Amino acid sequence: MNFIRKFYYGDIPDQKGSDEIKDAKNPLAGGRGAGHDWPLWEVFIRSKQGLDHKHAGSLHAADSQMAIENARDVYTRRMEGVSIWVVESKYIHASSPDEAASLYEPANDKVYRHPTFYDLPDEVNHM
């Protein structure tokens, strides 16, 4: 199939790009010091006292303290938070989207869990 040949704003196709700049001294050739030993952290921010922490994004940092400081600079430059959680991404376990149907199946046929299931006479208020 003839995919993605089109040159869109902000998406320059490979074949139309510059001739690669040849640089034997590319400092990154060995990947050394590229921060690859800095783990990825997920950032959660409480925007206001009384609200839940919400996932904001992720970033790289050498340790948890640096992750919090970086999160402050990256995600709260306009007072978007009063509290920050960071957790190394590798400790996050997620449900599999492929199993979503069976995972949530038990809740599927229990309409009686919703208040609208119950028919009450009109004169009953505030319930």
Place this chain on the structure above:
Amino acid sequence: MPVQDFEQLFQDKIDNEIKIEPKDWMPEAYRKTNIRQISQHAHSEIVGMLPEGNWISRAPSLKRKAILLAKVQDEAGHGLYLYSAAETLGMPREEMINDLHSGKAKYSSIFNYPTLTWADIGAIGWLVDGAAIMNQVMLTRTSYGPYARAMVRICKEESFHQRQGFEILLVLSRGTTAQKAMCQDAINRWWWPALMMFGPKDSESTNSDQSMKWKIKRKTNDELRQNFVDMIAEQIKTLGMKLPDDQLKWNTERKHYDFGEIDWDEFWQVVKGNGPCNKQRLEARRKAWENGEWVREAAAAYARKRADRQKDKAA
């Protein structure tokens, strides 16, 4: 399930405006296109700091300096949001940075033009951020969830960028004769490159329109460019300046501004690496990376030490 069924399910989701998330099944080409587009976008934010950074130490007042610093810092933040969005697709950060520094990865050509006067900082905020906003507002509805969410965050921050740029030009446009001339000169130099930011004309692309079908993109280059021209052609009246295009004229039938032809030779030259500042920009990025090496090493060593100390305490 055969791959065709997966593809059909995927396309159904897209057609029903259901976002695609990192762990969902997606066609390999969808993943690749998003990686390329998001990482190019990230690189553009990062390289985009350079032309403006050039004026931080020479801003005409403390107020302007603080504003410009905050703006450039935002652009760094935009780069980071986008790098982490690309990482959700399995692209390592290190590889993206490597690709930028080796010249393999692309970034927006607009940042290969020089900033010669203070008015250029105004013109960049108004025209370059203005053009970027057109694209980014559209991308808040892109089909890949992490990209769309990064765009929402970015768009909230961008409107200050455009306003501060316009205000710089507004002050100059009401200043001395020399200041007015400087304002007009910056507009003259940035107008056409800003129009080029939207990419080649739609008629140039004869190939399949996969990005539209997948709703990675939701408007064509020409649509975005026309929206931009219509917006700027009105705003410039407040400045009392002129856009450098004799053919710019309101078309009552189309209800849009007509405008002149872009110099496509220049466009392709800059894309291919022969713009005024291509070399300089990459060198600046590489140098920043090399000079930061000791910082990265020190931070890693410090983190190790602290972890060891914690282990000792626990033992």
